[in-house]
Amino acid sequence: MNFPDALYLxxxxxxxxFIAIHSGYLLxxxxxxxxxxxxxxxxxxQLPRAYCGLEPPISLLVPAYNxxxxxxxxxxxxxxxxxxxxxxxxxxxxxxxxxxEVLIAEFRxxxxxxxxxxxxxxxxxxxxxxxxxxxxxxxxxxxxxGKADALNAGIxxxxxxxxxxxxxxxxxxxxxxxRVVEPFLEDPxxxxxxxxxxxxxxxxxxxGFLTEVGLPGxxxxxxQVVEYLRAFLFGRMGWTALNAVLVISGAFGVFRRDRVxxxxxxxxxxxxxxxxxxxxxxxxNRLARRPYRICFVPDPICWTEAPETLKVxxxxxxxxxxxxxxxxxxxxxxxxxxxxxxxxxxxxxxxLLFEWVSPLxxxxxxLFMLTGFAFGVVSGEVLALFFLxxxxxxxxxxxxxxxxxxxxxxxxxxxxxxLALLGIVVLENFGYRQLMTYYRLIGLWRWAIGSKASWxxxxxxxxxxxxx
Amino acid sequence: MASATLSDPLLHGVLISALVVTALTFVxxxxxxxxxxxxxxxxxxxxxILDRWRPLLTRAxxxxxxxxxxxxxxxxxxxLPHWNxxxxxxxxxxxxxLDAFAHRIGLEGIARSLLASGNTRSxxxxxxTLGHIGAAGAFEEDHGIERTLRDVxxxxxxxxxxxxxxxxxxxxxxxxxxxxxxxPRLVPLMVQRADWSMVRLIPMLRAADTAQxxxxxxxxxxxxxxxxxxxxxxxxxxxxxxxTAHWARxxxxxxxxxxxxxxALRLMGDPRDAPIVRHYLQHPSWQVRVRAVTALGRVAxxxxxxxxxxxxxxxEWWVRLRAAxxxxxxxxxxxxxxxxxxxxxxxxFARDALLQVIAEERTA
Numbered sequence: 001m002n003f004p005d006a007l008y009l010x011x012x013x014x015x016x017x018f019i020a021i022h023s024g025y026l027l028x029x030x031x032x033x034x035x036x037x038x039x040x041x042x043x044x045x046q047l048p049r050a051y052c053g054l055e056p057p058i059s060l061l062v063p064a065y066n067x068x069x070x071x072x073x074x075x076x077x078x079x080x081x082x083x084x085x086x087x088x089x090x091x092x093x094x095x096x097x098x099x100x101e102v103l104i105a106e107f108r109x110x111x112x113x114x115x116x117x118x119x120x121x122x123x124x125x126x127x128x129x130x131x132x133x134x135x136x137x138x139x140x141x142x143x144x145x146g147k148a149d150a151l152n153a154g155i156x157x158x159x160x161x162x163x164x165x166x167x168x169x170x171x172x173x174x175x176x177x178x179r180v181v182e183p184f185l186e187d188p189x190x191x192x193x194x195x196x197x198x199x200x201x202x203x204x205x206x207x208g209f210l211t212e213v214g215l216p217g218x219x220x221x222x223x224q225v226v227e228y229l230r231a232f233l234f235g236r237m238g239w240t241a242l243n244a245v246l247v248i249s250g251a252f253g254v255f256r257r258d259r260v261x262x263x264x265x266x267x268x269x270x271x272x273x274x275x276x277x278x279x280x281x282x283x284x285n286r287l288a289r290r291p292y293r294i295c296f297v298p299d300p301i302c303w304t305e306a307p308e309t310l311k312v313x314x315x316x317x318x319x320x321x322x323x324x325x326x327x328x329x330x331x332x333x334x335x336x337x338x339x340x341x342x343x344x345x346x347x348x349x350x351x352l353l354f355e356w357v358s359p360l361x362x363x364x365x366x367l368f369m370l371t372g373f374a375f376g377v378v379s380g381e382v383l384a385l386f387f388l389x390x391x392x393x394x395x396x397x398x399x400x401x402x403x404x405x406x407x408x409x410x411x412x413x414x415x416x417x418x419l420a421l422l423g424i425v426v427l428e429n430f431g432y433r434q435l436m437t438y439y440r441l442i443g444l445w446r447w448a449i450g451s452k453a454s455w456x457x458x459x460x461x462x463x464x465x466x467x468x
Numbered sequence: 469m470a471s472a473t474l475s476d477p478l479l480h481g482v483l484i485s486a487l488v489v490t491a492l493t494f495v496x497x498x499x500x501x502x503x504x505x506x507x508x509x510x511x512x513x514x515x516x517i518l519d520r521w522r523p524l525l526t527r528a529x530x531x532x533x534x535x536x537x538x539x540x541x542x543x544x545x546x547x548l549p550h551w552n553x554x555x556x557x558x559x560x561x562x563x564x565x566l567d568a569f570a571h572r573i574g575l576e577g578i579a580r581s582l583l584a585s586g587n588t589r590s591x592x593x594x595x596x597t598l599g600h601i602g603a604a605g606a607f608e609e610d611h612g613i614e615r616t617l618r619d620v621x622x623x624x625x626x627x628x629x630x631x632x633x634x635x636x637x638x639x640x641x642x643x644x645x646x647x648x649x650x651x652p653r654l655v656p657l658m659v660q661r662a663d664w665s666m667v668r669l670i671p672m673l674r675a676a677d678t679a680q681x682x683x684x685x686x687x688x689x690x691x692x693x694x695x696x697x698x699x700x701x702x703x704x705x706x707x708x709x710x711x712t713a714h715w716a717r718x719x720x721x722x723x724x725x726x727x728x729x730x731x732a733l734r735l736m737g738d739p740r741d742a743p744i745v746r747h748y749l750q751h752p753s754w755q756v757r758v759r760a761v762t763a764l765g766r767v768a769x770x771x772x773x774x775x776x777x778x779x780x781x782x783x784e785w786w787v788r789l790r791a792a793x794x795x796x797x798x799x800x801x802x803x804x805x806x807x808x809x810x811x812x813x814x815x816x817f818a819r820d821a822l823l824q825v826i827a828e829e830r831t832a
Contacts, residue, residue: 041588042633115820117785185665392490399496
């Protein structure tokens with residue numbers, strides 16, 4: 001092959017890749033559309049829930065590290081969830097501030113001689129407390145080991161067959177547990193169920209619960225509203241239909257405790273421990289050829305604050321890309337495995353091609369086209385075509401996600417909110433998506449060179465928690 | 469070729485697809501705006517319907533005789549969810565008043581017409597509505613019994629529907645309309661359909677006649693095994709323990725399925741069954757052992773103390789904890805005994821379980 005041919009193929013290659021990646025997501029949206037109609041039909045009528053004593057009780061695991069300012073409000077709102085039987089297990093992961101003292105004082109915690117079962121490895125436990133005010137509230141105090149380690153400690157201490165990993169700053173709805181546990185009631189093979197996470201910025205929160213949905217006032221979190229719809233909601237809905245959803249958000253997901261213990265719990269040597277666990281559950285159940293299902297509940301039942309500054313957003317996206325890379329690498333045995341099913345033959349290759357390596361190809365494409373044009377090896381026509389493809393397909397994807405939202409939950413009911421979203425759908429393709437791709441490339445690079453991961457600092461405004 | 473141009477057929481194709489995609493994007497944007505317009509219009513219409521009917525429904529629920537026109541099909545379909553919500557939130561005489569009002573304004577006919585719809589949501593609404601209105605019983609002046617029988621005939625096949633939620637809703641409605649008729653037909657289905665969660669079934673059955681439920685379960689018992697037998701035993705837990713103990717004995721005799729054994733042991737509460745329960749304390753499955761230990765706590769006498777103490781050293785945590793709890797609740801055991809036991813027992817895990825239970829009893 002000579003240089004001109006290589007140039008030609010490179011240009012065509014980038015164009016085809018951009019078309020392919022967006023077409024893949026459009027196909028997922030189409031599957032999500034078909035699945036959504038059926039889901040909405042069947043769940044539109046909320047039949048009354050009379051407690052019968054056979055509902056699966058749930059252990060809510062709330063890892064906490066340096067949360068002295070917000071932990072009280074978080075736990076108080078979690079204790080108001082409506083569900084027949086659940087316990088709240090707060091795991092103080094060696095906080096250096098007064099998180100432990102605050103919990104002990106606010107909830108009248110006292111040391112309890114609990115028979116602790118060490119089924120998963122974790123850092124040493126310093127003490128287990130029970131609340132004298134709330135019989136279903138417990139606290140595990142341990143040495144610092146990270147979120148995954150804290151969750152493992154919580155799983156060890158959990159009493160119930162299902163556990164729900166909840167971020168301390170997640171805002172739930174009163175019936176969130178009912179919604180996320182429904183797949184377990186309908187299908188005994190379900191081993192994990194994830195809730196949809198929506199952006200809380202701009203919403204009104206009272207008493208720890210969302211009372212009014214709003215759009216963020218700032219552009220950066222507003223972009224993330226559309227991004228969450230596009231990438232995290234309808235994409236996952238599509239994969240659920242194929243039993244190939246590879247991520248359940250760490251902010252809110254329910255798992256069968258015994259199946260998680262069987263596969264070894266959360267890995268603490270991994271940045272994206274939530275995704276890695278789900279991929280491992282797929283891998284080990286597929287290879288063992290055990291019937292199982294991992295579901296995703298599309299109802300908006302969990303809300304979280306999105307980063308409002310570029311610095312924090314960058315740190316988050318770098319961490320996510322690292323987590324993706326680690327999860328795929330650690331479970332590469334599933335890829336194209338004979339027994340891999342949809343996760344091994346569809347979802348993982350999709351993730352590899354369109355999530356993992358895509359930052360490299362996308363940034364490479366932009367650089368190649370722009371540099372090539374500057375040096376005269378890429379024509380103006382091809383450059384324009386490249387941008388037309390990138391923007392048109394990108395916008396179609398975002399608009400299709402908005403269409404799905406309009407058909408399904410329509411949580412932004414005010415006309416001006418819809419107009420704002422329509423504007424964002426167009427605007428995000430002019431810089432925001434490209435910037436996120438660049439951050440993901442940094443994450444990929446850092447994973448590749450094996451640099452030490454850190455969570456950075458999520459600067460949260462979380463005024464609703466301070467005002468509760 | 470140093471650089472591709474749009475005269476290249478491949479790139480020309482890419483251009484066409486990009487332009488089509490751009491056009492499609494604009495079309496979808498228009499569709500979104502249109503959908504929102506239609507939704508807003510529907511919401512306005514719904515609001516005006518509710519503004520008109522809400523006060524009437526509230527007065528009807530309060531027992532007033534309310535004069536109201538017949539609903540048309542569109543109004544009725546919009547009003548149905550709200551009528552159902554209100555209906556689910558009231559109790560007592562208000563239920564009958566609201567049901568009679570719904571019949572007078574034609575809501576029943578609208579629900580029946582929706583039953584034939586292919587749409588799951590509409591069918592669910594219809595099934596639920598008929599369950600309420602039909603259960604109001606005899607509107608003798610309107611041939612209420614015949615109408616109820618007709619609804620029953622329409623709903624019965626829906627219980628066999630592959631759609632779990634539709635079939636469950638139909639079963640629930642049939643139990644409301646005529647539980648005497650429905651129980652013998654539905655309970656065999658409940659026992660067989662693994663997709664009908666016990667969490668949904670138990671509240672439905674709690675409202676049924678326990679004597680009839682007992683007869684139906686007794687009739688099915690000899691013919692089931694495996695998971696169906698387990699489900700039957702879980703349902704049987706609704707009935708008084710003295711009525712079901714012999715079923716548990718029968719199940720323990722004929723089955724080796726762990727889930728069945730565990731479900732049967734849940735029903736054990738007669739001290740005369742202690743020898744049977746003891747047999748399962750060493751079962752290989754911890755789920756069976758945990759039920760055995762819990763059951764032993766209900767039927768034990770003084771000679772079972774060593775067995776419960778031995779269970780404190782079981783390899784499975786849950787068995788140890790349940791053994792400790794069973795010990796703590798024995799009527800002839802007091803806290804001092806438990807405290808002394810805690811000091812004398814050599815197994816660390818046994819001691820942990822006892823300490824926890826002692827602390828639980830102290831704070832209870």
